[in-house]
Amino acid sequence: MTILLYDLVPTDTQRPFSPHCWKAKMALAHKGLDYRAVPTRFTDVPKVEGGVSKTVPVIRDGERVVADSFAIALYLEDAYPERPTLFGGDGGKAMARFIERWSQTQLHPFLGSAALMEIYRLQDEENGVYFRESREERYGKTLEAVGAERDTHLAAFRKKLVPLRSMLEYQPFIGGERPLFADYIVFGALQWVRVTSTYEFLQSGDPILPWFERCLDLHGGVGRATPAAA
Structure with a gap:
């Protein structure tokens, strides 16, 4: 199942700019996981996954919803241990x-x-x-x-x-x-x-x-x- 990544964008949805969303995006790519970026503007954030977080990134992986770039990286490391490590221990x-x-x-x-x-x-x-x-x-x-x-x-x-x-x-x-x-x-x-x-x-x-x-x-x-x- 494709992971959803709520990704902060300006008017041009092809220019994601959040440093924290980039951390999550690189972590997903590092793990070789399929994901779909969901363009999200500042005023959209309160509606993301029922208002789970005041900020993005937020990911949905099946039934799991995880907010915060570091928490996302920790989750990916634990959920996909067979894939390249993000931390090395x-x-x-x-x-x-x-x-x-x-x-x-x-x-x-x-x-x-x-x-x-x-x-x-x-x-x-x-x-x-x-x-x-x-x-x-x-x-x-x-x-x-x-x-x-x-x-x-x-x-x-x-x-x-x-x-x-x-x-x-x-x-x-x-x-x-x-x-x-x-x-x-x-x-x-x-x-x-x-x-x-x-x-x-x-x-x-x-x-x-x-x-x-x-x-x-x-x-x-x-x-x-x-x-x-x-």
């Missing part, structure tokens, strides 16, 4: 949890604010109103004011990527010789900006870029199938 799960916290606290705040205005412009009128109201409440200032500050914070953001750059001197993926869910956590954050904005948050020649390109090509190029913003 309990240690990998613990490591991925650390990577998730690092990404959420060190990468997402800048990346989300850097692409904020572009994400807003991708929405239809109803979802644009929701996005503006919810994000301006979160940031305590207008979207325009948040977006105007991104160049000021860019250098500090790039410094936060030093651990990832250093690690990539030793191995091609965060997971080692092959990608694990930890890779998809960071990939989702960078893909978030790639598909919504032309903002150059990484410098040319940054060793993170070849890793990102490798991730885009994984699993038949599922990441690259969504084109970069132009």
Whole structure:
């Protein structure tokens, strides 16, 4: 049975952009599981599977409904143990949890604010109103004011990527010789900006870029199938 993935999209349903949905999508592809993405806009989320979650991703696998990207990865690992592992054991799960916290606290705040205005412009009128109201409440200032500050914070953001750059001197993926869910956590954050904005948050020649390109090509190029913003 095909798994359903509720996937956050703007007006253009071919441009899914949520970093968390990308984590789930890459996890499904890693496991080699058939799935169907269900395009879901911000204002659709409360209706997903009877309102099971305030956010997406949400998957339905037969009778099971699972929300939250990390919970989805854990579910897929347990439900399909015969397929390629997402974690490589309990240690990998613990490591991925650390990577998730690092990404959420060190990468997402800048990346989300850097692409904020572009994400807003991708929405239809109803979802644009929701996005503006919810994000301006979160940031305590207008979207325009948040977006105007991104160049000021860019250098500090790039410094936060030093651990990832250093690690990539030793191995091609965060997971080692092959990608694990930890890779998809960071990939989702960078893909978030790639598909919504032309903002150059990484410098040319940054060793993170070849890793990102490798991730885009994984699993038949599922990441690259969504084109970069132009």
